[in-house]
Amino acid sequence: MLEFFLPVIQSALCSAGVNTDKPIRLEQPSDKKFGDFSTNIALLAAKECRRNPRELAQEIIAHLAFPPDTVARIDVAGAGFINFYLTPLFIMQSVEHVLLEGDEYGKGNIGRGKTAIVEYVSANPTGPLTIGRGRGGVLGDCIANLFETQGYEVTREYYFNDAGRQMQILGESVRLRYLECCGRETDFPATHYQGEYIREIAEEMFRDHGAELAESTEIQIFKKTAEEIIFKSIRKTLERLGIRHDSFFNEHRLYIEEDNKPSANNEVISALASSNLISKYDGATWFLTTKLGQEKDKVLIKSSGEPSYRLPDIAYHITKFERGYDMIVNVFGADHIDEYPDVLEALKILGYDTERIKIAINQFVTTTVDGQTLKMSTRKGNADLLDDLIDDVGADATRLFFIMRGKDSHLNFDIELAKKQSKENPVFYLQYAHARICSLLRMAQQETGFNASGRAAEYQLLQQLSSPAEVQLGFALLDYPDMIKTSLRLLEPQKMVEYLHSLAELFHRFYQECPILKAEPEVCRARLFLSLATRQVLRNGFRILGVSAPESM
């Protein structure tokens, strides 16, 4: 709809001699009495032109040239809003596009010929995925889907590290549990991984090797085996949620020197050094962020000679630029919030266009069971496992609950609610609308031989629908393409969830108020087409969210 309105308004502003660099914003008033769409451009421009907003609005209106039979009425209201009222005919005509475009409806082309990389999950293989990680996983997956709708070629990447200290501790943890399997006493440190999965890995190793590994203090085999098993479980868990990465990037690559070329990490150090932002003191190599207005310098290479996580992080992002991505999206949890400003700062200094980087940070998840809040920590082993949650509530509810709140809000995941097979559970409300339409169409086929395909010539029957429930539903269907763009711009799939919820609601109302199969044959078919269009938008939306569209419930 934006594409319909904006050019007309723009040219009216020109003809009226209004010069403003304020963007024209079109909004849907909360109250229909203020029109289907509304713009405040006259209010904004009036200030710059030093004119009375209402008079200016009147003048703009006089220059608006919409095609005939599209806009029924244009009013000036309130302080100087311009309100537009569409004709039911135009709305219902537009619904035909939903049916004609089908699965393609809502897609755009602003990303055509462009590439995007979306990095998400990126958990190191130290343990099974927790519920907290799940939120970022689903958020990232939906964001990747949103980019794809606009024509971007999207790479879904998982960044991980299987070296480092935490992995050492993991290997050591498994080794100690293994020794226990061999019947030895161990003094298991509190700093090690306490989780049950460590025992399971140890038991598996004991089954495969017997006690033959007990004498060695070499932990490599324990680490390696643990890593493999854990990674497999992580991928399996993600797969259950429909999350599949195209690319797994091992941080290790950034450490490798070959053909006398310095490692990616070292190249970062050299580059920053030539900007005089590197200094060595206290045995470590520092990024002089105090020169950039920060409180403290940041360690890039520890006194042990190993890089801290920041250095490879910078090098990693450089690879994203070098790989040529037009859009670079990072999804991570609030615990990493202090990390990215340094990375961005470094990239900017090194001459990369950080405008291309978008960051989506999701706040944490607390889970409640019977009103009790559960706390979690991977190391303490009392984590809420994502797998358990999926077992409990199913993949659809898991996905939808993670994104049905804004990513900035602390999510309260009510497990009891997600389990309920009743109307209190929003998952069912959405899916029920889809199933209801499928049922209706099955019935229509049985009773009247109605077949959805090959009827494009009849789509214009939609134009005879004019009751409020029908027109409001039709109108909502037309919002879908703009809704995708909004969700994408804000990196916020939650907008889509809300939209689909309101769409389901409008359908239920239409269904309640307008008899379909019992109507006159032509009205019946028109209403079936409207239902079909609704089903199409629900499906397209569900696909973005990764939620299934059941044919019956």
Add this chain to the structure above:
RNA sequence: GUGCCCGUAGCUCAAUGGAUAGAGCAUCAGCCUUCUAAGCUGAGGGUUACUGGUUCGAGUCCAGUCGGGCGCACCA
């Protein structure tokens, strides 16, 4: 102490600086001999934590106060 996020109906949450702050759940009152009642209609429920400021207009932006969450490592 400091950086980021949050504070909106009893509960969970919406509201690109716009008009009378909206949904769902819960509560109450209605709607199934008729296409899935997992649905629909209606009612009640608010000093948007507090105090100032910016402007035609503030839940939204700014400053401060109070509460809650997450970080603040030569862990990642």
